[in-house]
Amino acid sequence: EVQLVESGGGLVQPGGSLRLSCAASGFTFSSSDMSWARQAPGKGLEWVSGISRGGRKVYAASVKGRFTISRDNAKNTVYLQMNSLNPEDAAVYYCALGIVTTTGSTKGQGTQVTVSS
Numbered sequence: 001e002v003q004l005v006e007s008g009g010g011l012v013q014p015g016g017s018l019r020l021s022c023a024a025s026g027f028t029f030s031s032s033d034m035s036w037a038r039q040a041p042g043k044g045l046e047w048v049s050g051i052s053r054g055g056r057k058v059y060a061a062s063v064k065g066r067f068t069i070s071r072d073n074a075k076n077t078v079y080l081q082m083n084s085l086n087p088e089d090a091a092v093y094y095c096a097l098g099i100v101t102t103t104g105s106t107k108g109q110g111t112q113v114t115v116s117s
Helices: none
Strands: 003-007 010-012 018-025 034-039 046-051 057-059 067-072 077-082 091-097 111-115
Touching: 003 091, 018 034, 018 091, 018 111, 034 067, 034 077, 046 067, 046 077, 057 067, 077 091
Parallel strands: 010 111
Antiparallel strands: 003 018, 018 077, 034 046, 034 091, 046 057, 067 077, 091 111
């Protein structure tokens, strides 16, 4: 059974940083593309970033230069380092299978990120 468990969310002030983690199990992680997406209240799912099994990284324009995706195949974990956070980044963040997240993607339960002073 595929399991994706996100962690690392929380409350951060504008301009602050957070690192999200996603622990994966139930599939061959090292052979899988992975991604992060987010959903703010009242809005649809927004793809944020993806990383291929070979390490190629792609980002949405809204986060490029501020967020960094990475993976550790030895730990079956994908990360999202988020810097220079602003209130528009507040959302539930999900990790997912595939380099681009869609509503049909296999996702975790999500972790809440709140950006507020």
